[in-house]
Amino acid sequence: MVIIKRYCVALLLMCVAVVARAELVVEVTQGVEAPTAIAVVPFGNETGGALTDDVAAIVQQDLQRSGFFEPMPRDNMLGFPVRRDEIFFRDWRIAKMDYVVIGQARPVAGGEVSLRFELHDVLREQALLSEQVTVARDGLRDGAHFIADRLFERLTGLKGAFSTKIVYVTAEQLSAQRQRFRLQLADWDGARSTTILESAEPIMSPVWSMDGSKLAYVSFETGKPAIYVQYLATGRRERIQSFPGLNGAPSWSPDGNSLALVLSRDGNPEIYVLDLLTKKLQRITRHYGIDTEPSWAPDGQSLTFTSDRGGQPQIYRLDLASRKLERLTFEGNYNARGRLTQDGRFLAMVHRSSGGGNGFDIAVQDLKTGRLDILTRSGMVESPSIAPNGSVVIYATQEGTRGVLSAVSLDGRVEFRMPAGSGDVREPAWSPYLR
Numbered sequence: 001m002v003i004i005k006r007y008c009v010a011l012l013l014m015c016v017a018v019v020a021r022a023e024l025v026v027e028v029t030q031g032v033e034a035p036t037a038i039a040v041v042p043f044g045n046e047t048g049g050a051l052t053d054d055v056a057a058i059v060q061q062d063l064q065r066s067g068f069f070e071p072m073p074r075d076n077m078l079g080f081p082v083r084r085d086e087i088f089f090r091d092w093r094i095a096k097m098d099y100v101v102i103g104q105a106r107p108v109a110g111g112e113v114s115l116r117f118e119l120h121d122v123l124r125e126q127a128l129l130s131e132q133v134t135v136a137r138d139g140l141r142d143g144a145h146f147i148a149d150r151l152f153e154r155l156t157g158l159k160g161a162f163s164t165k166i167v168y169v170t171a172e173q174l175s176a177q178r179q180r181f182r183l184q185l186a187d188w189d190g191a192r193s194t195t196i197l198e199s200a201e202p203i204m205s206p207v208w209s210m211d212g213s214k215l216a217y218v219s220f221e222t223g224k225p226a227i228y229v230q231y232l233a234t235g236r237r238e239r240i241q242s243f244p245g246l247n248g249a250p251s252w253s254p255d256g257n258s259l260a261l262v263l264s265r266d267g268n269p270e271i272y273v274l275d276l277l278t279k280k281l282q283r284i285t286r287h288y289g290i291d292t293e294p295s296w297a298p299d300g301q302s303l304t305f306t307s308d309r310g311g312q313p314q315i316y317r318l319d320l321a322s323r324k325l326e327r328l329t330f331e332g333n334y335n336a337r338g339r340l341t342q343d344g345r346f347l348a349m350v351h352r353s354s355g356g357g358n359g360f361d362i363a364v365q366d367l368k369t370g371r372l373d374i375l376t377r378s379g380m381v382e383s384p385s386i387a388p389n390g391s392v393v394i395y396a397t398q399e400g401t402r403g404v405l406s407a408v409s410l411d412g413r414v415e416f417r418m419p420a421g422s423g424d425v426r427e428p429a430w431s432p433y434l435r
Contacts, residue, residue, distance in 0.1 A: 023192075025420075029417055039100045040059050041100065042054070042057075044104040044105065046104060047137075058140075058141055099120065100119075102118050115135065117147050117150075141192070145162040148162040164387065165185060165430075166430050169203050180198060181200070181202055188387075197217075205249055212431050218249075218250070228240065240276075257276055258275050260295075260303055268287075271305050287307065291309070293305055299344065314329045314330070315349060331372045332372075339393075342386075342389075348386055360380060361374050361378065375410070376408055394430055404425055
């Protein structure tokens with residue numbers, strides 16, 4: 001019980017270390033053994049003016065940063081085709097490319113830009129994909145992420161997640177007595193970061209609603225922990241019903257109408273569900289142990305949560321209709337912060353082996369077979385969050401004396417990190433697919 005009590009205190013009182021405001025940068029540290037060779041040719045520009053973003057460069061970066069692809073440097077390209085009849089497949093075969101991507105930017109009415117793109121199989125000399133997307137002139141980066149999503153899906157069979165967003169928390173030490181905390185929103189790759197909330201007190205546990213329109217998080221701005229909901233489109237925020245003691249670890253129901261949360265209003269941390277429409281509060285767990293970190297199953301029928309009711313922190317699942325309780329994790333002496341993939345099959349978590357000497361790492365358990373795989377070996381991780389396509393887990397870890405965001409694929413084959421220019425970054429949360 002001592003371990004989980006310390007963990008709960010850390011969740012409430014943690015003050016993130018010094019950080020300078022800077023965008024994150026994805027750096028691939030481990031990719032697949034034989035990444036797919038692909039050439040993303042600079043797009044033609046028929047708009048009559050300079051483009052604010054290099055669409056092909058962003059597409060190339062997305063694919064490279066996934067760890068599954070090895071794009072060809074532009075300096076090595078023998079030509080820059082923008083139409084099918086300009087592709088000399090023999091040249092790309094000699095360059096050992098598997099695929100080549102071409103495209104054009106064209107003006108459309110209303111000042112928008114149409115991005116046409118094609119994916120060609122070099123060996124078969126066949127077009128595998130030919131589409132277009134229309135974006136605002138200042139939305140070229142969004143168009144590029146969309147193109148990367150479509151290419152990724154066509155070549156891997158997995159839906160791309162390059163058009164998603166992440167949120168994370170940073171803090172800046174202004175003086176010996178003053179800190180400034182920020183809740184940041186950025187593209188999946190850390191670009192275009194903006195500040196959602198700035199506070200002199202800690203901000204913790206951000207979580208997305210399933211429609212991507214809202215965030216819930218814990219703020220200490222009033223001197224004690226309270227849960228807030230932020231509406232991203234308007235910037236409006238509201239404080240959720242606050243109780244004495246702990247108010248923490250919010251989690252959205254799939255329909256967005258309820259929040260699971262942790263309250264100590266009755267003296268012990270327990271899981272509750274708050275109906276946001278009726279304001280009705282329902283207590284879900286009743287145990288002398290500490291129950292914390294609730295997370296909804298994708299079907300909304302059950303909650304997973306962390307509890308030390310068995311003597312050590314482990315992850316349990318509670319069916320909301322029958323109240324049947326099931327322990328999910330048995331391997332290791334510490335398993336916490338469980339997060340399910342959208343198909344409900346895989347459970348990512350912070351894990352420590354029974355020996356305890358390896359520290360805390362990211363592990364994933366197949367709930368169908370029971371198999372548990374340890375994905376990282378850093379020994380100091382926290383706050384896992386799963387990409388909406390279920391392929392990657394992003395988490396916070398330490399690099400030297402500062403915190404960074406890192407990520408690992410669920411099969412452990414791809415790893416990358418997302419350090420800022422300097423300082424700490426914590427509490428990542430990956431968005432669902434956004435419209």
